[in-house]
Amino acid sequence: MITTQSRVTMKNRATRLMEQADILAGYSESQTELTRAYLTPQHRAAHDQLAKWMQSAGLDTWEDSAGNQWGRKPAADPHAPVLILGSHSDTVINAGKYDGNLGVLLAIETLALLREQVFPFHIDVVAFADEEGTRFDTTLIGSAAVAGCFQSGWLDVKDADGVTMAQAMREFGLDPDKAGSDARKPEDTLAYLEVHIEQGPVLEAENLPVGVVTGIAGAKRFQCQVRGEAGHAGTVPVSYRHDALCGAAEMISCIEAFAREHEIVATVGKCDVLPGAVNVIPDDVRFTIDIRSLSQSQLEQCTQQLFSRLENIAHQRQLELDYENLYQAPAVLCDETLQQQWASAVETVTRKPPRFLPSGAGHDALAMAELTSVGMLFVRCEKGISHHPAEQVTAEDVEVALACLAEMVTGFDAGH
Ligand SMILES: [Zn+2]
Incomplete structure (x- = not known):
């Protein structure tokens, strides 16, 4: 339960997060708009920045074989299972600042908030390197690699300039022969939790800051x-x-x-x-x-x-x-128990009955569902606009989402 006193801190944290979203939006291939595709120098710079913020939150950081950026709040037992929080750090062409990036920043900030707490499981934050498929026309490359679904045929796919994914990986500092080799194992993974902007008008129309996702269409x-x-x-x-x-x-x-x-x-x-x-x-x-x-x-x-x-x-x-x-x-349903846990987190934080809603858009949780149970929370975005520079969330809603994710992680029932 978040106390009144920590509410003040929560507001500061939400403000800081909004500033971080602005900073991340600066890592772009274009001066005038936000475009950050998989394995580009701007993507490298954004991940370096994210790694710094992860370290400031007390996390151990590394990059995996597909270029996903990770941060870990370790449990005392090195063999403990892992709860994964995250979203994606790549963008579409001429993107908004919050699609994907908000979920990554919320996960980092949540672990900064819970820094002093001890958990019987590792908590990992991941910034998936490719969800949008902007560069290679293949979506969910980052999460597919983590879920054990990386296809070696993707390495030969070329971008608009004729650069193969394998070549781009080498330029990014990765070994394409190892791509997907460090996939997670289902038996070591507790669940995957993602917070994402709604990208639709429902929450705004019903005047709600957040909603519990029932599944991905x-x-x-x-x-x-x-x-x-x-x-x-x-x-x-x-x-x-x-x-x-x-x-x-x-x-x-x-x-x-x-x-x-x-x-x-x-x-x-x-x-x-x-x-x-x-x-x-x-x-x-x-x-x-x-x-x-x-x-x-x-x-x-x-x-x-x-x-x-x-x-x-x-x-x-x-x-x-x-x-x-x-x-x-294929359609993917969010885990029933995780939906209930999100619902009670939302109720605790907002003191309103939770709104359940489906996701019409695809997300990393789609690929992660191959590995583990998935649970998602949506944050209201202005007029439901997304994949566009006008994409907007409020600091107040971010504060609510942060409190919900902190509740969710704190109350996470490892035996669910
Ligand atoms: Zn997204």
Whole structure:
């Protein structure tokens, strides 16, 4: 339980953390915006800075084989199991200051706060080196390496400048042959806890500083192509047409209605119209679908049903519909016991009943779930804006999140 007196200190800690977020945002590939990709010199500098802050919090620091930065508050027994706290330190292009970075800083500050306390397990803070996949188009490289899921094929993937991941690792001071070799073992790991900005509008709409994450939605992405018949915009009567764009438009409306009906999310984020002339009936339309659900079985079912509806539309309009699955990530549920522990931490700190909410975005916890049970806490962000320079959290909310994480770690039941 956080006392009134330590509240003052908590406020100072939250202010310091906001300043640290500003400092971290200075490690960028661009003068005018924040971009910090995996294995770049700016990433090295950010990790060096994080290591200093970890050391100031009394932690032992090291870097692992994939470039993740670690800090440990050791238990007396060197063979004790490990509780891992963390998030990621890389960013998207033209990013905000808090995505990932806030979770890393909160974890360090929590261990600074609990410096004098003794735990029967090691507590590690990790700054995952790649979550966003900005440089190599492969996401969650850092957490996958820790969870034992690093794929050696990734080493050959090239960035936009033709530099392979292996080469970039060497330049960063890593040995690519060893990447992923120091993965953690499930039997040595108690759990993974992550605090992250919500990246959505729910907490703000309900006037809540934090929320307990129930799970991370599974996602599927498709590339669709609708083919019809081109023709003269002036001479072909509407009833004779096989207009690919009108068909695609009906499909897109159907996707929205279907998502609403089934309480999932589905998005058409890209749409190209060919031949793309003002006076030609479109005969080729390509669009993407991103569909997500917290329940894997619902995701599978909905995807099937949705495509049968789209095929119906194509059939009625005598159009051809083709689609290809570009990507899929399975849904991951947060550990039930950890959710309850977060809930009681939130209740203790805020004196309000906890709000449970799913995560529509992917996180390091997705990869870490392969290793251990995962628990996440969301922090309100302004207007739900993220992956954008306007991303903003308040020092007051950071203070609440810090108190919650400290409660969570202090009350962590190693036998859960
Ligand atoms: Zn993130």
